[in-house]
Amino acid sequence: MKFDYKKLGLKVGLEVHQQLDTRHKLFCACKPELFRGEPEIRFVRRLRPTQSELGQVDEAALFEFRKGLTILYEADRDTSCLVEMDEEPPHELNREAVETSLTVALMLDAKPVDEIHVMRKIVIDGSNTTGFQRTCVVALGGELEVEGKKIPIQHIGLEEDAARKTGQRANQVTYRLDRLGIPLIEVTTGPVISSPEEARKVALAIGRILRATGKVKRGIGTVRQDLNISLARGALIEIKGVQELETVEKAVEYEVQRQVNLLKIREELERRGVREEDLAIEPVDVTEVFENTKCKVISKALSRGGKVLALKLKGFNGLLGRELAPNLRFGTELADIARFWGGVGGIFHTDEMPGYGVTEAEIDGLRSKLDCTPEDAVVFVADSREKAEEALKAVAARAREALKGVPEETRVATPEGTSRYMRPRPGAARMYPETDVPPIRVTEDLIERLRKALPEKPEALLQRLMAEYGLNQKLSRQLMDSEYLDLFERIVKEVKVSPTLVAVTLTETLRSLKRDGLDVASIRDDKLTEVFKLVGSGVTAKESIPEILAWLSKNPDKSALDAVKALNLERLPEEELRRIVDEAIEDSLQLIKERGLGAFGPLMGRVMSKVRGRADAKTVSAMIKERIHEIQSKPDPR
């Protein structure tokens, strides 16, 4: 679907969050890394909404608490200490992270604040053991030029990353503590971006600045983009956690699509003459309709003492099945809301009936019990009475919103670029000072020192890569936009190996392995360096690099040399190689006699198939040519 974004009044603001590659976490001396395997420590907590002076609490937060939600935390001793467990006050703000974010601020022409104050931002979904995220403003008011347009940078912040969610059961959510406290830099633009393509370009430009510091982490999950998207007639929607650059563009496009389609639904409802007061609020018990149902979900709920509750949506027939964005129907939105507020597994609705084992007759029964006309839709839920009731009340509220258009909400991005309902938009961010962390005075001396050591801006960097390492422009650009520039320069300085080979490996090779589904981000820098050392010193041939990397991605604890040995890719000793060449020559004497150098191609193919990865092609080719010449120059003994 193509849109006239200008006419729609599209406005997008970006918030780019990038993990920093510091020596330790933001408020303690733990390694800023994730752990695999079984946790050493498990504990259970609850988070209680705190009350403000005005007696207000966040509605969604209070709701979660009332549901009796408990939080199971998992940790290991390498990546978490008492600070992450909220059993010890935070240590002082990590200076390395502060300096990196100030460097970014200077590169974006932002004004560093005179004194940095750490704040607590209340978040009680469990992602922070404290119940708040520690965050601070480092600089304000910068600017970035993207293809001639000036993009205002509103805010550059530094904050702790949250714990990562690893599971959810009915009344308990599980988080791992390893990610909690990893420094995140946050760069926020003004809401001036006016097309999906521009959103991608701005995200890319910010990413280039961040990577230019050489102090950012890489791999899936180390960068997350939040998007604030609004349409003139739609609403401001916050989409959280877009992980890939390519998805930024799609996320904007799909959100526009979703809002436009919600507006169409509103028009349709208007045409059908549906008014707010026509819409039911209270669900109705329809359990008797399903007493002998073949639907497994329903019969299971009933056997546990549950009920089937239904809600008539007057005039909604056909609208619930309507697609808002790829794989996202209006019915999906209602289901997500029902899950959030009612804690139910999902909903049924008449637009997808008959189906799921629910028969035509049952639907007829349902419709007649609710006194439906063919224009009406019915949503029904099978669960405990309380849950089903909460779920359908939330559905009723959402249906009323459909008459107005697009409700404001916070959504979470899917890997495909669409988004799903996450929670209502929080009220004004509730922040108060983190009194356990002393403020940091940003002195003129510090700013001067950082200004003198600013990294190259992206354009200058591009020119240098081409001049200094003889890379072509395309490769230089790819390298710059990859997460491996810093590593590239270290490897090229340390190892005697062709810069182009290193650049190609770190961009194209890794990308193609990733496309094959391999977890290349798990290969550590020292392993990558070792691979080039092995190539540089002749232990293995450069042709074997992709195989070694593929193996390392599956065996992250092993060394590159282990890979070479396991894959049998050690370079052959010269006499061994000569023996294989000789053997091939012996078998092909006739061919050589007939075709002379014309026999080279087939011979080369035959030898390389035996020695690929263990000898480089250049040596093999020289050996074969030498032998062909020898044979040709030898007199025929007959």
Place this chain on the structure above:
Amino acid sequence: MSLEKSGYRGFLLTVLNEAGVDIGDVIRVENPNYTYEGTLIPRSEFGSEDCIVIKLRSGYNIGVKVTRQTKITKLRSGEKPAFIPPPQPEAKPGLRRVAVISTGGTIASRVDYRTGGVRPALSASDLYSVVPELSDLAVIEADILFSILSENMTPQHWKKIAVATAKKIEEGVAGVVIPHGTDTMAYTAAALSFAFKNLPVPVILVGSQRSSDRPSSDAATNLLGAVKAAAYAPFAEVAVAMHESTSDDSILIHRGTKVRKCHTSARYAFKSINSPPLARVKNGKVTMLIEDYRRRSPRESFEVYPEFEDRVALLKFYPGLNPEVIDFYVDKGYLGLILEGTGLGHVSARCFPSVKRAIESGLIVAMTSQCIWGRVNMNVYDTGRDLLRLGVIPLEDMLPETALVKLMWVLGQTRDPKEAKQLLLQNMAYEFSDRTLMED
């Protein structure tokens, strides 16, 4: 909050006064190259001498440098926050009455989001609004006795707490809960243990290691555990209720004479030493963990002895301790000295003359161990036997802090050395145990 009390001093205070702005006002701060607008916030204790703190519209605070060139303008007055407490829940019929006598600490407090300050929230309606589940457990009668940090407690405060608690008990409550700062909570618990004779109901001190303005605070769960035990537990002793582990699911009730704060910051800081804990509150149930405890009893024989003598000291021995320190106490007119000796109960032979002089001067000198766990035994080595001969009183497995408090109490009851020694050695509130069991 006025400017004078806001932490700004010297030049900054002068500039702010001249600009006619107050804490909470929305102001504009103009420096030669940049301008900010925000709400004026009190100064952080750690803040620089040349920065004022403002809250931006986004909610973030920043420090802004102020020089002679800076122009500060008031844009508008701040809105004074008005706290509207939620209606007090109706007392549920049939619930027991529990007195909550607050002494301070951050166990119950509310945050001011405008300035970030934390204020005590200790009236009954405040407590209900912070911990609504309380109204399902008991009818709370809340009083604020004082609001001080526990490091500022003195034996005079113990006396006031004992008297206020006794008054509530006389009024017939089912139990008393005393919110208290955690640093010296164990000392107060010991003091009350000795001050009450024939206690009829539980008296439970409770604190929090994470202040209650945080969503992760342990205050609410500790308070709920304490109230539950105060209302329904079968014991009638002075105790401390705190988290059992880092998880929020279990509260331990420790005996007041056997408890010690053993961690600077963790929720599980309080441990019962040389004794199992008294009880556990988990899933809303109180389970006794000890069979030998004082049961609830009628009020008739209840008595209070709230006097403490503060000329008593606790001295930790260390290698190289100069014996003149002991002489100092004697010369200053102290009446008792608890030694926190090494191992089984030792101090260097170099101290013997001073110890001898102290005892001859009429001081009660008693021995505990800095090992914390275990029992002193001064019969094993020569040093111990020598100290016994000098008249040092071994205090078995009593905690050094409990011993200090007990000697203060003993000397608050009698000045007669013989009687004092006899009281000191009499097991009054389970401060001695006959058997020491292996730790879990």
